[in-house]
Amino acid sequence: MQRTALGSRDRKLLESATRVVGVDEVGRGCLAGPVAVCGVAFEKIPANPLVQDSKTLTPRQRERAAQWITDSCSDWVVLEVWPEVIDRINILEAVRLAMRAAVTVLAGARTVAVVDQVELGPLDCPVVARPKADSEFFSVAAASVVAKVHRDRLMVDLSGKHQHWGWPTNKGYGTAEHRKALEKHGPSYIHRRSFRWSPVLP
Numbered sequence: 001m002q003r004t005a006l007g008s009r010d011r012k013l014l015e016s017a018t019r020v021v022g023v024d025e026v027g028r029g030c031l032a033g034p035v036a037v038c039g040v041a042f043e044k045i046p047a048n049p050l051v052q053d054s055k056t057l058t059p060r061q062r063e064r065a066a067q068w069i070t071d072s073c074s075d076w077v078v079l080e081v082w083p084e085v086i087d088r089i090n091i092l093e094a095v096r097l098a099m100r101a102a103v104t105v106l107a108g109a110r111t112v113a114v115v116d117q118v119e120l121g122p123l124d125c126p127v128v129a130r131p132k133a134d135s136e137f138f139s140v141a142a143a144s145v146v147a148k149v150h151r152d153r154l155m156v157d158l159s160g161k162h163q164h165w166g167w168p169t170n171k172g173y174g175t176a177e178h179r180k181a182l183e184k185h186g187p188s189y190i191h192r193r194s195f196r197w198s199p200v201l202p
Contacts, residue, residue, distance in 0.1 A: 006138040022139025030172035034080040038147035039102030054148040
């Protein structure tokens with residue numbers, strides 16, 4: 001399938017900045033596990049057709065792309081916010097907290113940050129918040145890929161201690177398999193207690 005190369009919007013931002021930081025999250029809608037927020041900084045935008053919104057890539061493509069991104073970018077960071085914090089401050093504030101931290105860590109002189117829709121409030125650099133930024137900005141697409149690969153690996157690793165809930169296949173999302181496991185075994189300590197778990201109908 002032909003993929004449209006991203007990067008033109010990022011390059012436009014770099015006409016008046018020295019660094020663009022793309023930020024995105026993965027796992028916001030999950031019933032279990034952390035939300036993972038990634039920030040990726042670029043001082044010039046390279047070209048790679050595999051850098052796309054992570055949802056459009058296969059697992060193997062994401063793995064390849066994530067390795068290339070972390071090797072090619074100026075800097076990057078991944079932050080995890082776990083259920084005890086999500087349940088205390090709500091998922092939106094958890095995402096906002098981690099996104100603000102990612103921008104703060106990566107911002108340098110004349111930085112502009114781009115995030116997928118979430119308004120971050122005042123920071124030391126301009127922030128562009130756009131719906132579907134992960135399909136329009138190379139930097140945000142790169143962040144979405146690295147965040148997705150990081151979180152998927154984490155959930156697979158957790159399955160060694162928590163085999164009842166099927167993390168290798170559902171990654172904590174509310175699939176039918178996951179909801180049935182919740183009915184049978186109840187929640188684990190990494191389930192989000194503030195999220196509603198609907199019963200599975202026969």
